[in-house]
Amino acid sequence: MRLQGKVAIVTGGGHGIGRQYCLSFVREGAKVGVAEVDARAAQRVADEIKSGGGEAIAVPTDVASEASTKEMARRAVEAFGRIDVLVNNAAIFATIPISRVGIEELSIEEWDRVMVVNVKGVFLCCRAVLPQMKRQGKGKIINIASGTIYHGGGGRIHYVASKAAVVGFTRTLAREVGDYNITVNAISPGSTLSEENPTPEIIKMREEATGSSCIKRVQTPQDLQGAMVFLASDESDFITGQTLVVDGGSAMP
Ligand SMILES: NC(=O)c1ccc[n+]([C@@H]2O[C@H](COP(=O)([O-])OP(=O)(O)OC[C@H]3O[C@@H](n4cnc5c(N)ncnc54)[C@H](O)[C@@H]3O)[C@@H](O)[C@H]2O)c1
Known part of the structure; x- marks a missing residue:
């Protein structure tokens, strides 16, 4: 129970690795706001937590909208009275897929959309919870x-x-909010089998990624929960501005 009494918001908590973060937090005693653009998925995860005896609310959220992120923070405080942890996990990645094309084929609209969700979304969610x-x-x-x-x-x-x-953002925000005893860290996951119904091609891609790892097995969402709980817990109070690579020893920056 390393997160007993804490309140966490997980963006993109309705699918994949985000869902796993929600379940891991609840297992450690936290209450969770499942902030997700897919409202039905958010409700499914919140119901799953509640049916196991945990506390959670589904918070339909578009991280790209300032109004929506403010409402996300408001709903969490309304339901649970505080916000101790924010996980900026939502991204255009698998559930809302990204193209795999070269720079000249990539549409400008898709470039902009990825930046708006994956970068501006982090900025907006941080601004929403910081007060x-x-x-x-x-x-x-x-x-x-x-x-x-x-x-x-x-x-x-x-x-x-x-x-x-996101890494540059993490370092800069860590410097800005250290005086308030707020830590800001990042996790860099390796290629993770997060898809709910992976195709044979996806499984092959994830298997191939193990070629560059020290630990030669496919990474799963469960492999990320230890690092996540640690960074959310009091155990990491003096760690900030850091990026923890969790990938079985593939990248060694
Ligand atoms: N799976 C991997 O191999 C891998 C590797 C490195 C990093 N990551 C990162 O881990 C995180 C989780 O990835 P995943 O594999 O579970 O993928 P995923 O696509 O299933 O998860 C992203 C979640 O964000 C939600 N989302 C998308 N746009 C949103 C918006 N505007 N507002 C709110 N929610 C929104 C999606 O509905 C989804 O639930 C992502 O940030 C991803 O970039 C994944």
Whole structure:
């Protein structure tokens, strides 16, 4: 129960790895706001948590909208009285897919959309929760980057650029809010089998990614929960501005 009494918001918590973060937090005693653009998925995860005896609310949220992110923070405080942890996990990635094309084929609209959700979304969600965290005199923000920023990702230049931006954002915000006892860190997951119904092609792609790892098995969402709970817990109170790579030893930045 390393998160007993804490309140966490997980953006993109309705699917994939975000769902796993929600379940891991509840297992450690936290109450969770499942903030998700797919309202039905958010409700499914909240119901799953409640049926297991945990506390959660579904918060339909578009991280790209300032009004929606403010409402997300308001709903969490209304339901649970505080916000201790924000996980900026929502992204255009798998559930809302990104193209795998070269720079010249990539549409400008898709470049812009990826930046708006994956980068501006992190900015807006942080702004939405910071007033509450400052009032509390403590907070934990955990942003999700990607191992692709170290390797370079094949044909997804917008996605990789957006995730590299998250690391610079993490370092800068950490310096801005240290005086308020708020830590800001990032996790860089490796290629993770997060899809609910993976096709044989996806499984093959994830298996191939193990070629560059020290631990040669496919990464799953469960592999990320230890690092996530640690960064959300009091155990990491003196760690900020850092990016923790969780990928079985593939990238060694
Ligand atoms: N799976 C991997 O291999 C991998 C590797 C490195 C990093 N990541 C990162 O981990 C995170 C989770 O990835 P995943 O594999 O579970 O993918 P995913 O696409 O299933 O998860 C992203 C979630 O964000 C939600 N979302 C999308 N746009 C949103 C918006 N505007 N507002 C709110 N929610 C929105 C989606 O509905 C989805 O639930 C993402 O940030 C992804 O970039 C994944």
